Amino acid sequence: MPQPALLVADDHPLLRAAVVQVIRSRFPSFEVLEASSASTLSAALAEHPQIELVLLDLTMPGTHGFSALLHVRGEHPQLPVVVISSNDHPRVIRRAQQFGASGFISKSAPADALTQALSAVLDGDTAFPSIHAERSEADAELAMRLAQLTPHQFKTLLYVADGLLNKQIAQEMGVTEHTVKVHVTAILKKLECHSRTQAAVLVKSLEPESLG
The missing domain is CATH 3.40.50.2300 (Response regulator)
Incomplete structure (x- = not known):
């Protein structure tokens, strides 16, 4: 072991x-x-x-x-x-x-x-400092939407957010360009986004500096 x-x-x-x-x-x-x-x-x-x-x-x-x-x-x-x-x-x-x-x-x-x-x-507990910040319903909704993505779709989404084209993503992931297109279509549907740009904006909102 x-x-x-x-x-x-x-x-x-x-x-x-x-x-x-x-x-x-x-x-x-x-x-x-x-x-x-x-x-x-x-x-x-x-x-x-x-x-x-x-x-x-x-x-x-x-x-x-x-x-x-x-x-x-x-x-x-x-x-x-x-x-x-x-x-x-x-x-x-x-x-x-x-x-x-x-x-x-x-x-x-x-x-x-x-x-x-x-x-x-x-030991199975949690460990957070005492904080005074409101729970964000927007974050809760975002987490729920992102949780629908498979690991490969999530990885594809991060490449999309970095501005990579389908051909470049395919090379990075070692898959066909068709597979990437399928992933991107599924991502946009699950995240309720109308474009790659809109999906990229969602990813940018995950930055810790996004305190608004």
């Missing part, structure tokens, strides 16, 4: 190293794995089924804010995700909660806060 693992996904090497060091000292029974982008995050999750928790930064390459959280929750609904971010605005914390995170840790928090949060989530 492989050793249970925790995955730290953050593109900042120094901060990731510091977090990994804390986790290794406080949770010695867990292997600690690392990822620095959306693609390495997906690869790690595919290669290591023993991962029991993901500690996730919101601003890695290949992500659009909360898109990585939604992608992990869609592909691995039983896997708890704790968001770690330097943006600890109450609205960001509330959005993380609504998009399916099990906890939120500010990058300015002390090591003990990180330990307590991870312990709580590993």
Whole structure:
């Protein structure tokens, strides 16, 4: 049996190293794995089924804010995700909660806060700072619409948001251009969008800076 693992996904090497060091000292029974982008995050999750928790930064390459959280929750609904971010605005914390995170840790928090949060989530609880932000019905509706997408459709949507053409998306995903067209048609229907531009705007709204 492989050793249970925790995955730290953050593109900042120094901060990731510091977090990994804390986790290794406080949770010695867990292997600690690392990822620095959306693609390495997906690869790690595919290669290591023993991962029991993901500690996730919101601003890695290949992500659009909360898109990585939604992608992990869609592909691995039983896997708890704790968001770690330097943006600890109450609205960001509330959005993380609504998009399916099990906890939120500010990058300015002390090591003990990180330990307590991870312990709580590993025990099946949640770990969020006390916040004063209204629940957003728009975010709830957006999360529900995005949850209808298959993992391949979600990945296609992110490429659409990056402005890639169908031919380019096909090359990136290793599928035919016809398959991409089928995905895009399904995406627009499920998201109730009339154009690729409208779908891209939805993805942009997942950025943590979108506090309006």
